[in-house]
Amino acid sequence: MDYPTPVQNLIAQFARLPGIGKRSAERIALHLLKSNGDTNRQLAQSILDAKAKIRNCSRCGSYTEHDPCEICDSPRRDQGSICVVEGPNDILTLERAGVHRGVYHALMGRISPLNGVGAEQLRIAALLDRVRSDKPAEVILALGADVESEATTSHLIDQLKPLGVSVSRIALGLPAGSALETADEVTLARALEGRRQV
Ligand SMILES: [Zn+2]
Known part of the structure; x- marks a missing residue:
């Protein structure tokens, strides 16, 4: 029964x-x-x-009640430092760790040919537009460490470098094959502080 x-x-x-x-x-x-x-x-x-x-902020993609979100709208945040992450949950992870004083840009995924996700399905064009119009001092790439995230990071570097913006990527400190959200605060802080220019 x-x-x-x-x-x-x-x-x-x-x-x-x-x-x-x-x-x-x-x-x-x-x-x-x-x-x-x-x-x-x-x-x-x-x-x-x-x-x-709740909607996604039209600038950074984070979850918000108001668009643009509090971070994008805050004069206390360094609008010239854009940290690129895979998803809005990564923004929350970094905010909880308090390791980034700038703003964010969530891609809403990563390039994954096996799952039919190409660069054009992600918010990469929006990122490039943002860099062209806002002229930030730096773009920090803070994606995961597995194969698909690595491929996405490489693609972003290829697209961003010609725009003349300083591009750096977080130090390898995140356990291989893991997403950002599994890392603790100390690891995240070290990864961001140890970022290196590409
Ligand atoms: Zn925002």
Whole structure:
């Protein structure tokens, strides 16, 4: 005997989320069935609110309620130092570590031929436009250390160098094959301080 269809649907929805297996999905669904209606309504409302109110900053790509975001809009940030990362989650990681006083540019992915992601699917053209119009003093490439991130970094260097901007990349300090978000604060600080010009 299986659960009634609405419960099966609920379990199936949770099981689609990253990091949640069938067993966890089942546990969460049963937990929700036991909790009171208000709690569940708040949960549902939070999911809808987040989607409705949060967008990506049109300049840097970070998650924000206001466009441009607080970082892009801040006079206290060094607008002449653009740190390029793969995704908005990397911006959060670097902000939490407090290691960059400039601004950011999220590519929204990395070049991955196997997954059909080419340079034109990423926010690379937007980065080049930004460098041409804002004329920043430096662009810091802070991508991951695996093969696809490396290929993306090389592509960016080829595109950015002709624009005459100073380009540097973070020091190799990030464990190979890992994403930025798995690195701790000290590693991130060292990686940024040890950046070298390319
Ligand atoms: Zn922004």
